[in-house]
Amino acid sequence: MAGSAVKKERPAFNPDMLRWAREWRGRTTEQAARKLKRSIAEIEAWEANRGAPTVSQARILADFYDRHFLEFFLPERPDIPSPELVADYRMHAGVSPPTDNRELQAIQQWAETQRINALDLFEEIGEKPAVIPTTLFATVENDPEIAAAAARDALSFPVQEQIKLTNSQADSLPNIIRKKFEAIGILTLRRAGLKKHGIRGICIAEFPLPVIVFRDEAPSAQAFTLAHELGHVLLEESAFTGFRNPEYSRNPVEEWCDKFAASFLVPAERVKEIAGVKPIRPAASFDDEELDRIADIFRVSPHAMLIRLVQIGYVEAAYYWNVKKPQFDETDEHFRRFGRTKYYGSRYRNSLGDLYTGLVLEAWASGRITNHAAAQYMGIKNISHLLDIREQYRMS
16 A cells, blocks of 8 residues: 555564573563563563564663674574683672672673683784783782782882872873783773672683773772782682672682782882881771871872781771771762763773773784774774774874
8 A cells, every 4th residue: 555654574583592692691581671661571472483673672682681683593592601600709798699690600701702802813913912920920828018019020110100190190090000911911801880799800810811800990999909800810810809898818819919909009118118117016096187198199099008007017907897998888889980981982992901902903904804893802883983992092
């Protein structure tokens, strides 16, 4: 009939794959329905081969399920083994652990995938990743102060360089540390959403190219997390790191990594120069203004600084756990990063880091990979964002 609308055919998605992808990711039909703003009955109908989502809806579901859109067209389910979870050192302080491990598996698999991608890109451009000097590897029996000093030397990052940062440069400390790590062959990634799982950082201690993942938090806190995860790398101990509580000291790996991180950021000899002679016995408290002053000199948080003062013996541990840590946790809980990156593509670069981004851009520029492959490696769909990333990378 003239003027009548032509009904568009829906793509021939495999309903079994729609169900498999959802279940693989541990999502419920209710969650999928909420994501698409559709009814649960409609989601269930699609999975029972009664109707189908639009291409746009299916792409949203693919992202929500952390699967590739084209998998919805496969004739049968792929055999994808779940990764064996690394050690879980989360303390679950104030966090409700997930009822199963699917969320952790998805996060770990994402990190491992980026490592495999980076190794593939190194091969594409005919290069090899940097190798961490074997002299840096340690055990929990080693003195973390000595290990931290050796790491500083290997990274060409003297503490004076950190102390010399101006007030306006202080927030750049995590980025400086990140670049130092990448220079010796550590893939350093940032991922949003870790906090709700009680995760501060992740280490995948696979060599070459071990992976450190950190989350959005105050820059000074990020610096401590990065240093803590470097400790895991040097111990060759993969792990999920969580929010510390008094029980953490029962875990020798976490205790060592905390001491290593504090030693890395705040060397004991410099503390003595700035804070004065250590008291005969630890003090019952520590002045807040003095704590802020010393922390500001090292460009670390008062939280990290107090941990260090407890370790060295300036103040009692009870003051940290019973008085100050609840205050620090409250501040951390309400931390918000204001503003968004001006360039949309830069968000992907910030997440994947300059090492990974540089590999993609080099392989792309040399014709080793296509535009489409470069966009896939970066996890983006719009080629204009890839051009944005390239331009900003050149300018940095």
